Amino acid sequence: MDPVVIGLTFVAIFVVELPDKTFLATLVLATRYRPILVWIGVGLAFAVQTTVAVLLGHAVSFLPEEVVQAAAGVMFLLGAVILIREGRGHQAAEDEEVVTKDVSGHRAIVASFLVLFAAEWGDLSQLLTISLVAKYxxxxxxxIGALGALLVVSGLAVVAGRSLQRFVKLHVLHYIGAGVCLLLAAATAYELLT
Structure with missing residues (x-):
């Protein structure tokens, strides 16, 4: 197990997910339910999603290396385009106020799990995880890197989401994520061509 791959995966997923709907959905859920219950439900959803992505990425790794590298590069470029578009959209978006509700622990965990579980299928972080497993x-x-990043992002959302948005604009995070995807695409293209 290579710590560099863990670190690279963590950074890539963290930067991509921080401005994503994962962060926002978790933040909104944490305004409705107790934050720790939201984090538990969201964490369980991420564990399932990441497991599926890793298994798919492992299956993809049996394809010829050139095909895997080319597909990974295209996925990174696609991720950059998606993040740039979302960044532009968030520049005009306004925050909305949500009222906190007191709900039982079990219901809050299940609601949080279901919201994130449904929202994350085919998400950029899942596609990026598949690509990273196939590549490395x-x-x-x-x-470890992907799940760690997702848990940290969701933890930030439940603990300091509103405060973080006062200091760092959401569209800036999208653009940083796009930059990371472009760097990964360039590195993949370089490896493919050499």
Missing amino acids: EQPVAVF
């Missing part, structure tokens, strides 16, 4: 062929390292 280190499923455990990618799993």
